[in-house]
Amino acid sequence: xxxxxxxxxxxxxxxxxxxxxxxxxxxxxxxxxxxxxxxxxxxxxxxxxxxxxxxxxxxxxxxxxxxxxxxxxxxxxxxxxxxxxxxxxxxxxxxxxxxxxxxxxxxxxxxxxxxxxxxxxxxxxxxxxxxxxxxxxxxxxxxxxxxxxxxxxxxxxxxxxxxxxxxxxxxxxxxxxxxxxxxxxxxxxxxxxxxxxxxxxxxxxxxxxxxxxxxxxxxxxxxxxxxxxxxxxxxxxxxxxxxxxxxxxxxxxxxxxxxxxxxxxxxxxxxxxxxxxxxxxxxxxxxxxxxxxxxxxxxxxxxxxxxxxxxxxxxxxxxxxxx
Amino acid sequence: xxxxxxxxxxxxxxxxxxxxxxxxxxxxxxxxxxxxxxxxxxxxxxxxxxxxxxxxxxxxxxxxxxxxxxxxxxxxxxxxxxxxxxxxxxxxxxxxxxxxxxxxxxxxxxxxxxxxxxxxxxxxxxxxxxxxxxxxxxxxxxxxxxxxxxxxxxxxxxxxxxxxxxxxxxxxxxxxxxxxxxxxxxxxxxxxxxxxxxxxxxxxxxxxxxxxxxxxxxxxxxxxxxxxxxxxxxxxxxxxxxxxxxxxxxxxxxxxxxxxxxxxxxxxxxxxxxxxxxxxxxxxxxxxxxxxxxxxxxxxxxxxxxxxxxxxxxxxxxxxxxxxxxxxxxxxxxx
Numbered sequence: 001x002x003x004x005x006x007x008x009x010x011x012x013x014x015x016x017x018x019x020x021x022x023x024x025x026x027x028x029x030x031x032x033x034x035x036x037x038x039x040x041x042x043x044x045x046x047x048x049x050x051x052x053x054x055x056x057x058x059x060x061x062x063x064x065x066x067x068x069x070x071x072x073x074x075x076x077x078x079x080x081x082x083x084x085x086x087x088x089x090x091x092x093x094x095x096x097x098x099x100x101x102x103x104x105x106x107x108x109x110x111x112x113x114x115x116x117x118x119x120x121x122x123x124x125x126x127x128x129x130x131x132x133x134x135x136x137x138x139x140x141x142x143x144x145x146x147x148x149x150x151x152x153x154x155x156x157x158x159x160x161x162x163x164x165x166x167x168x169x170x171x172x173x174x175x176x177x178x179x180x181x182x183x184x185x186x187x188x189x190x191x192x193x194x195x196x197x198x199x200x201x202x203x204x205x206x207x208x209x210x211x212x213x214x215x216x217x218x219x220x221x222x223x224x225x226x227x228x229x230x231x232x233x234x235x236x237x238x239x240x241x242x243x244x245x246x247x248x249x250x251x252x253x254x255x256x257x258x259x260x261x262x263x264x265x266x267x268x269x270x271x272x273x274x275x276x277x278x279x280x281x282x283x284x285x286x287x288x289x290x291x292x293x294x295x296x297x298x299x300x301x302x303x304x305x306x307x308x309x310x311x312x313x314x315x316x317x318x319x320x321x322x323x
Numbered sequence: 324x325x326x327x328x329x330x331x332x333x334x335x336x337x338x339x340x341x342x343x344x345x346x347x348x349x350x351x352x353x354x355x356x357x358x359x360x361x362x363x364x365x366x367x368x369x370x371x372x373x374x375x376x377x378x379x380x381x382x383x384x385x386x387x388x389x390x391x392x393x394x395x396x397x398x399x400x401x402x403x404x405x406x407x408x409x410x411x412x413x414x415x416x417x418x419x420x421x422x423x424x425x426x427x428x429x430x431x432x433x434x435x436x437x438x439x440x441x442x443x444x445x446x447x448x449x450x451x452x453x454x455x456x457x458x459x460x461x462x463x464x465x466x467x468x469x470x471x472x473x474x475x476x477x478x479x480x481x482x483x484x485x486x487x488x489x490x491x492x493x494x495x496x497x498x499x500x501x502x503x504x505x506x507x508x509x510x511x512x513x514x515x516x517x518x519x520x521x522x523x524x525x526x527x528x529x530x531x532x533x534x535x536x537x538x539x540x541x542x543x544x545x546x547x548x549x550x551x552x553x554x555x556x557x558x559x560x561x562x563x564x565x566x567x568x569x570x571x572x573x574x575x576x577x578x579x580x581x582x583x584x585x586x587x588x589x590x591x592x593x594x595x596x597x598x599x600x601x602x603x604x605x606x607x608x609x610x611x612x613x614x615x616x617x618x619x620x621x622x623x624x625x626x627x628x629x630x631x632x633x634x635x636x637x638x639x640x641x642x643x644x645x646x647x648x649x650x651x652x653x654x655x656x657x658x
């Protein structure tokens with residue numbers, strides 16, 4: 001059974017203006033997004049800026065109001081906020097933010113920041129609380145003297161680790177990580193990613209890993225969903241997406257990743273330009289009249305792609321894939 | 324490739340210090356760099372390594388009151404470190420120009436795109452107003468903007484991030500400068516847009532025979548675009564060479580460690596390589612010794628030089644300190 005199932009999630013933002021600040025239009029940030037996350041897996045959500053990936057993550061936690069669709073957690077419907085208390089949803093689902101510094105209260109010491117979720121959900125004595133915080137600091141590799149420091153006294157990587165310590169404090173089952181390493185340098189990024197994998201192995205946590213960095217996603221995720229303009233166009237395992245991409249948008253995105261292979265730079269550039277041309281030529285086949293993606297179609301056990309309902313066209317696209 | 328010509332920019336022992344609480348701290352130390360005409364050079368390093376300080380030093384953008392520059396930087400026979408503000412006015416935009424990371428804050432929000440690009444040409448050339456406007460439209464078309472007339476009338480906030488960066492590039496190439504410094508030009512952009520902007524930079528460099536110094540932290544970007552690479556760590560260049568030398572035969576422990584910590588296909592499930600410790604802060608920069616030594620403690624102290632200098636390995640490949648000869652990864656030894 002899956003841990004979290006999101007079905008037809010919609011998040012529309014109203015555009016207000018005019019007389020009495022009426023709703024004039026709406027921006028459809030997330031349109032009918034469905035996916036599920038299994039116990040202990042890392043599910044990646046990839047897309048370019050403005051694709052709605054962060055909004056999806058935030059809507060699951062209730063940080064953005066959702067317009068439609070259902071979210072169920074461990075088989076229980078938690079779409080309505082009132083039901084979340086009951087299902088321990090707030091304790092079990094935590095978040096790591098991109099900008100760790102602005103997500104930590106600058107006026108509070110680390111001890112109080114990390115212990116806040118514990119104080120909310122568990123009834124611990126002062127001493128036990130301190131012990132737990134020390135344990136958490138140890139897990140993320142910070143020394144005990146960090147307890148009485150303030151967030152600004154730490155480097156970016158350390159701040160992100162404090163954010164992780166706070167997120168794992170209540171032994172969550174799912175962590176939503178919104179671009180957790182995109183503000184970090186390469187060597188610090190490696191450190192944080194290793195930590196995230198380590199605590200996953202230790203506590204059996206699932207991640208919803210939101211990122212625009214396809215290299216990081218490949219490293220971290222078991223299953224991946226590609227999002228563009230508020231819709232998912234392809235879902236599959238790591239090898240489905242990276243070795244056998246089918247949707248033209250996925251292909252184009254993968255081709256654009258800079259490679260460190262200096263010997264085949266020209267070939268790579270040509271392949272990218274060719275793909276770009278193909279993208280502009282063929283992209284209309286992959287979207288309907290209104291420019292929306294088609295519903296997802298299952299092409300293998302694990303692989304779902306948005307494909308046109310027209311059988312002939314669909315066949316043509318799949319054929320092309322086999323070459 | 325052209326025949327050997329006089330280099331465009333030569334820096335020798337360039338040092339930049341910043342004043343913090345009445346104390347000067349060196350952000351840039353002993354930078355020796357040569358940029359040849361028609362060359363694409365990348366400077367790569369992590370945040371705080373001094374790569375942007377280098378750009379600001381060359382462009383003369385530092386505040387004289389709280390910074391100090393020593394050593395020399397000769398650009399087309401002109402000593403930049405001694406140049407006055409009026410001297411800089413004559414070359415900035417004409418011979419030397421810069422592209423910034425964040426085009427929104429680099430562009431004037433109150434001026435239309437056409438007027439902003441026009442400004443450089445009005446200052447440096449004798450073209451008439453209509454000639455300049457024609458050139459603005461031509462430049463915008465060259466940088467891949469589909470409707471130049473429309474964009475020329477617009478304000479920066481009406482453009483997307485990629486479009487703004489194109490406008491910045493149009494502005495930078497307006498007077499066909501000899502050297503463009505691009506400071507993290509694609510960091511704020513999506514991968515598909517990033518690829519387009521890098522292609523554009525590469526094209527501009529080849530068509531106008533401009534040299535480009537690309538400053539970035541992204542090794543993938545470097546591998547895709549640069550001819551030559553300089554790797555910086557803690558204010559110093561630790562290794563420089565051709566893009567092949569740096570990516571295929573990296574020598575300095577820092578370069579080798581960085582390349583190892585990139586998430587790649589072949590290490591998809593393993594842990595990533597982590598460099599121990601942290602980059603030293605400006606105030607705590609060691610005065611002598613190899614600055615990378617504390618991060619590779621398993622290498623004996625005798626392997627390092629007391630005052631590390633650049634060693635020539637031939638074919639333009641240079642590396643700082645002698646420790647590269649004895650360096651190995653701790654993990655490899657165990658295995």
